[in-house]
Amino acid sequence: MSVENAKCIKYAVNDEMYARQGAMVAYRGSLKFERKGQGVGGMLKRAVTGEGLPLMAVRGQGEAWFAHEAQNCFIVEVEAGDQFTVNGRNVLCFDASLSYEIKTVKGSGIAGGGLFNSVFSGQGRLGLVCDGNPLVIPVSAQAPVYVDTDAVVGWTAHLETSLHRSQSIGSMLRGGSGEAVQLMLQGEGFVVVRPSEVTPQKDQH
Secondary structure, X not given: OEEEEOOEEEEEEEEXXXXXXXXXXXXXXXXXXXXXXXXXXXXXXXXXXOOOOOEEXXXXXXXXXXXXXXXXXXXXXXXXXXXXXXXXXXXXXXXXXXXXXXEEOOXXXXXXXXXXXXXXXXXXXXXXXXXXXOEEEEEEOOEOEEEEOXXXXXXXXXXXXXXXXXHHHHHHHOOOOOOEEEEEEEOOEEEEEOOOOOOHHHHOO
């Protein structure tokens, strides 16, 4: 898996990999694309998130290019023993060596804020998309990081999460429209944030 350009990921397929349905923009070689239904051996669930993200398996030998709505693409390496939690709307493609399960983000007493996440484990690469160039922010035990729940893409899963309400920041950021809620991340790891919030129009697609 490699980033071909800012908007596209190229994947040299040798046997099998998984991708978001409809994300393939070109391919060459001997490849088969198969829609994923209820899943194989419980690993592939009906959806990657609460909202549902249909997946396809890509099998064979060849090269495939993946993109989604001209969003920026980047790759996260998941190391053995690590886990990475990510919002399903940001998943583009991933190695077959990774498995995932759907979890609700701990401490996120609100539903619908994209806080059903897919937790990826195993060892391999995860291709993600987001609006704009993603920011990768280190989190340390001494310095927790607060992120907007609409802007967060994913984080290393062993970080502790909790919701943090800040009236004063909300007043500044949203023109006094009330209370803002951030996700507070504590521990050792990193968080990926996109430099734009979801607009309501974008959410409907």
